[in-house]
Amino acid sequence: MIQLHNVSKTYQRGSLPVPVLRDVSLRIEKGEFVAIMGPSGSGKSTLLNILGCLDTADSGHYHLNGKIIQAASEDDLAAIRNRMLGFVFQSFNLIPRIDAERNVELPMMYAGVRPAIRLKRAQAALKIVGLAERAKHVPAHLSGGQQQRVAIARAIVNDPQIIIADEPTGALDSRASKDIMRLFQQLQHSGKTIVMVTHEDEIAHYAQRVIRVRDGSIVDTAPSAGT
Amino acid sequence: MTTFHVSIFRDVLLQAISSLKENKLRTVLSVMGITIGICAVMVVGTVSQGVKKYIYKELDTYGLETLWVYRKWEDENPFRSVREGSGIDNEDLKYMHSCCPSVKQVTPVVYSDADSVPMRSKGTFVNTNLEGVGVNYLDINNDQLILGRGFRLEDIQRRKPVAIIGSKIRDELFGAHTNPIKKILRWGEVRLTVIGVLEYKDRNILSQLGADNYDVNKRVLIPYTLYQQQLGTKDVHTLQAEAASVKDTRKALGELTDLLKRRHNYHYEYVTESMDTWIETAEDLLRKISLVGLVAALISLLVGGMGIMNIMSTSVVERTREIGIRKALGAYRRDILLQFLLEATVVSVIGGLLGMILGIFAGFGISYFSGYDLGVSWSTAFVAVLVSIVVGVLSGYYPAYRAASLKPVDALRYE
Numbered sequence: 205m206i207q208l209h210n211v212s213k214t215y216q217r218g219s220l221p222v223p224v225l226r227d228v229s230l231r232i233e234k235g236e237f238v239a240i241m242g243p244s245g246s247g248k249s250t251l252l253n254i255l256g257c258l259d260t261a262d263s264g265h266y267h268l269n270g271k272i273i274q275a276a277s278e279d280d281l282a283a284i285r286n287r288m289l290g291f292v293f294q295s296f297n298l299i300p301r302i303d304a305e306r307n308v309e310l311p312m313m314y315a316g317v318r319p320a321i322r323l324k325r326a327q328a329a330l331k332i333v334g335l336a337e338r339a340k341h342v343p344a345h346l347s348g349g350q351q352q353r354v355a356i357a358r359a360i361v362n363d364p365q366i367i368i369a370d371e372p373t374g375a376l377d378s379r380a381s382k383d384i385m386r387l388f389q390q391l392q393h394s395g396k397t398i399v400m401v402t403h404e405d406e407i408a409h410y411a412q413r414v415i416r417v418r419d420g421s422i423v424d425t426a427p428s429a430g431t
Numbered sequence: 432m433t434t435f436h437v438s439i440f441r442d443v444l445l446q447a448i449s450s451l452k453e454n455k456l457r458t459v460l461s462v463m464g465i466t467i468g469i470c471a472v473m474v475v476g477t478v479s480q481g482v483k484k485y486i487y488k489e490l491d492t493y494g495l496e497t498l499w500v501y502r503k504w505e506d507e508n509p510f511r512s513v514r515e516g517s518g519i520d521n522e523d524l525k526y527m528h529s530c531c532p533s534v535k536q537v538t539p540v541v542y543s544d545a546d547s548v549p550m551r552s553k554g555t556f557v558n559t560n561l562e563g564v565g566v567n568y569l570d571i572n573n574d575q576l577i578l579g580r581g582f583r584l585e586d587i588q589r590r591k592p593v594a595i596i597g598s599k600i601r602d603e604l605f606g607a608h609t610n611p612i613k614k615i616l617r618w619g620e621v622r623l624t625v626i627g628v629l630e631y632k633d634r635n636i637l638s639q640l641g642a643d644n645y646d647v648n649k650r651v652l653i654p655y656t657l658y659q660q661q662l663g664t665k666d667v668h669t670l671q672a673e674a675a676s677v678k679d680t681r682k683a684l685g686e687l688t689d690l691l692k693r694r695h696n697y698h699y700e701y702v703t704e705s706m707d708t709w710i711e712t713a714e715d716l717l718r719k720i721s722l723v724g725l726v727a728a729l730i731s732l733l734v735g736g737m738g739i740m741n742i743m744s745t746s747v748v749e750r751t752r753e754i755g756i757r758k759a760l761g762a763y764r765r766d767i768l769l770q771f772l773l774e775a776t777v778v779s780v781i782g783g784l785l786g787m788i789l790g791i792f793a794g795f796g797i798s799y800f801s802g803y804d805l806g807v808s809w810s811t812a813f814v815a816v817l818v819s820i821v822v823g824v825l826s827g828y829y830p831a832y833r834a835a836s837l838k839p840v841d842a843l844r845y846e
Contacts, residue, residue: 258759259840279763285839286761297756297843301449313442314761358760 290359349380465782473790481805563658755842775827783819
């Protein structure tokens with residue numbers, strides 16, 4: 205379960221302090237599929253980064269599955285990202301040098317899983333996203349949709365509770381987007397919590413709830429039109 | 432939560448190697464920087480250790496424990512007439528054993544004022560370095576016989592006309608590879624029977640350094656009693672002795688001069704010589720040679736290290752996004768640090784190993800062209816590889832530290 209209480213974040217642009225998030229409070233239940241929407245510069249990406257423990261808030265409280273995130277050290281945050289969170293990015297963020305299988309192995313490597321077990325679990329995760337036969341391909345030899353599916357396999361391979369997705373369909377055509385969203389729904393049905401930033405309404409329809417952000421504040425939270 | 436897993440080391444090493452493979456030219460260039468530096472270290476080490484080995488071998492042809500005592504001839508008082516005699520006589524020898532505990536053995540040495548003594552055999556003349564010596568002379572001087580025997584006590588006591596000759600004397604009078612034992616050598620009216628031939632002694636480096644012009648291989652040794660009879664004297668010109676150990680040389684010299692002064696009522700002053708002054712000179716020279724070489728080698732290593740640092744810094748900037756991805760996936764700070772440190776270390780160790788191999792071959796080359804077999808200095812090779820690891824870690828640390836310190840959100844945003 206995710207809980208934010210009065211979280212604020214200010215960036216320093218030159219000598220000018222620019223508030224990005226102002227006193228944001230938010231609660232996401234276990235198993236929910238939530239979309240965060242808002243115009244660019246609204247603070248939705250910063251919000252997602254804080255939820256994903258990639259960035260830290262200046263003030264306020266963040267509880268993630270009972271852990272007090274604002275008190276966590278840099279290495280604690282790394283461990284939390286490794287075990288509790290899975291990331292899916294707009295630009296896939298696969299490492300180009302290594303093949304799909306080895307990309308999927310990375311989170312397990314940092315978790316200290318033995319190589320033999322890693323290989324089995326990476327193959328299983330690739331099977332879930334329907335890419336078992338592409339395991340030995342490097343990212344450059346895969347289509348956008350396939351790359352994103354590798355990224356999803358990588359996000360779920362350590363079996364985290366929460367998937368953090370930043371514009372996961374932003375670089376994909378509508379067919380591939382649909383495939384990815386179906387995969388997300390499938391993950392939700394298997395019990396994952398999904399928090400996704402998007403600016404496309406038809407993508408947001410796949411979520412159960414839409415949180416709208418403007419000028420660093422949550423202006424609206426409502427069930428999505430899709431449900 | 433932060434347990435370290437051994438398996439990650441292997442993974443990170445494989446990653447480091449794969450990213451080095453990706454930038455082959457860059458890797459090769461930085462490897463070469465280290466190779467040259469380590470090769471220089473190897474050459475300096477091999478040459479200084481090889482030369483040291485040679486110099487010690489030559490110094491050992493005198494015997495490292497050898498010492499000399501002879502009379503000081505400059506009289507400090509110009510109004511006193513110069514006293515006759517060498518200040519050492521045969522009687523003194525009897526007391527050496529009981530009065531000088533730091534002296535292992537001693538031999539008198541008798542010689543004439545002439546630079547060289549002519550001798551002949553069947554019409555062939557040769558100039559020799561004639562010395563009258565005792566039984567222990569060969570042992571003290573580390574002289575080996577290639578033919579015949581050394582002196583016996585009865586040779587000395589009965590003033591037998593027997594001679595042990597240097598290898599060059601044998602070559603010049605009787606021809607190389609001949610056996611001159613029992614042949615006759617004429618020294619004026621005296622007919623000397625050859626009883627032994629000395630092994631050739633190599634003092635090339637020392638004579639090149641100007642340490643000794645006397646040709647050790649042109650000696651003719653006879654019983655000192657025989658020489659004294661011919662010269663009509665009871666004087667011993669030099670007392671040559673061997674200290675019980677290298678450490679005892681100063682003590683032994685003190686004991687010998689004290690004894691001589693006491694026995695001659697303090698009428699004479701004595702000059703003493705030992706090998707340790709020579710050893711110090713040689714060591715000092717070697718230290719200077721290796722210091723200059725080492726400084727040059729370290730400078731080239733420094734340049735190599737800066738090359739690695741430069742390349743690793745570029746690599747960190749290029750892979751900022753990758754670092755962000757790895758951090759998002761749960762890499763600890765030290766995982767990133769280790770990855771870049773290992774990359775730098777792999778480069779420098781490969782460079783170090785290549786430099787070591789190249790250095791060994793360079794050593795062989797120098798041995799071949801100089802004519803001195805310097806051998807391989809394995810201790811330097813070990814140090815060289817160790818140094819290359821240190822250079823890798825030191826030069827990789829700053830870029831690795833920068834990589835590890837990147838915030839994941841900033842690194843991910845990097846285009």
